[in-house]
Amino acid sequence: MRARYVFRLDDITPTMDWGRFWGLMALFRRSKVRPLLGIVPDNLDQALVRQRPRRDFWQTLRQLRDEGLVDVAQHGYQHTLSFRPGLQLIGRAFGIKEFSEFAGDSYSSQLCRIDEGYKILDSHGLATPYFMAPNHSFDVNTLRALAACGFRAITDGVSLFPVCMHGIICVPQQLWRPRVLPFGSITICLHTNDMGPRAVAQVREFLRRPLRFSSFAAEVSGASSSLATKVGNASFMLAYAGARGLRGLLRDPRPGPAGAGHPENSQLSCL
Numbered sequence: 551m552r553a554r555y556v557f558r559l560d561d562i563t564p565t566m567d568w569g570r571f572w573g574l575m576a577l578f579r580r581s582k583v584r585p586l587l588g589i590v591p592d593n594l595d596q597a598l599v600r601q602r603p604r605r606d607f608w609q610t611l612r613q614l615r616d617e618g619l620v621d622v623a624q625h626g627y628q629h630t631l632s633f634r635p636g637l638q639l640i641g642r643a644f645g646i647k648e649f650s651e652f653a654g655d656s657y658s659s660q661l662c663r664i665d666e667g668y669k670i671l672d673s674h675g676l677a678t679p680y681f682m683a684p685n686h687s688f689d690v691n692t693l694r695a696l697a698a699c700g701f702r703a704i705t706d707g708v709s710l711f712p713v714c715m716h717g718i719i720c721v722p723q724q725l726w727r728p729r730v731l732p733f734g735s736i737t738i739c740l741h742t743n744d745m746g747p748r749a750v751a752q753v754r755e756f757l758r759r760p761l762r763f764s765s766f767a768a769e770v771s772g773a774s775s776s777l778a779t780k781v782g783n784a785s786f787m788l789a790y791a792g793a794r795g796l797r798g799l800l801r802d803p804r805p806g807p808a809g810a811g812h813p814e815n816s817q818l819s820c821l
């Protein structure tokens with residue numbers, strides 16, 4: 551029951567900081583750890599432009615995947631974030647400001663853009679059943695659209711173990727830097743574009759520790775709806791609610807973290 555750790559690398563684009571990306575990949579490769587790469591199908595976010603685009607972007611990613619060194623996820627569509635105050639965002643649970651590419655839009659609009667993104671990845675031989683929402687932000691329509699497009703799992707939500715919502719397995723993501731936790735399916739989110747030497751050193755030291763490292767694909771295929779999983783998730787949510795201020799959460803009727811107090815989140819039919 552020891553914690554299993556998954557790494558995800560966000561904002562993978564042709565214009566990312568390739569030096570930092572390869573630096574991280576070398577660490578994972580050396581430790582035989584397979585991270586999940588969040589690929590933006592058609593990036594329009596200037597904040598993610600760190601250098602001139604590499605022409606062999608798609609080929610490089612295909613090679614990494616085919617060699618079994620990474621799993622890949624579709625990271626939204628164009629990574630264009632709009633301020634959406636007062637909407638049902640998973641990101642709110644993390645205290646993230648309410649910027650989203652999808653949450654709040656109609657089902658048909660989300661379906662169309664998610665499908666466009668899927669087609670782009672598919673045209674490059676990188677179609678994937680895994681999704682990673684920009685800014686950790688999505689709503690029920692996003693999940694319904696993902697299910698309609700044939701997606702199986704998303705990397706996000708605040709729980710201890712994967713939960714299922716609207717036919718999509720949500721593998722939780724709890725950390726933004728390596729940290730040892732006693733148990734659970736723990737995903738650590740890294741943004742290679744913004745990682746300095748100290749952050750990279752933290753990852754290096756963490757990977758040297760005798761911990762159980764997993765992969766996103768393994769967590770999806772091992773997802774379960776056992777009683778132990780439910781008890782673990784409920785306990786984690788109670789602790790999380792306490793840490794963030796139970797009063798504030800109870801006062802707020804909007805669903806926050808995946809699996810937290812939302813009646814629709816109790817569905818486990820896809821596990």
Ligand SMILES: [Zn+2]
Pocket residue numbers: 560561625629684685
């Ligand atoms: Zn992103």
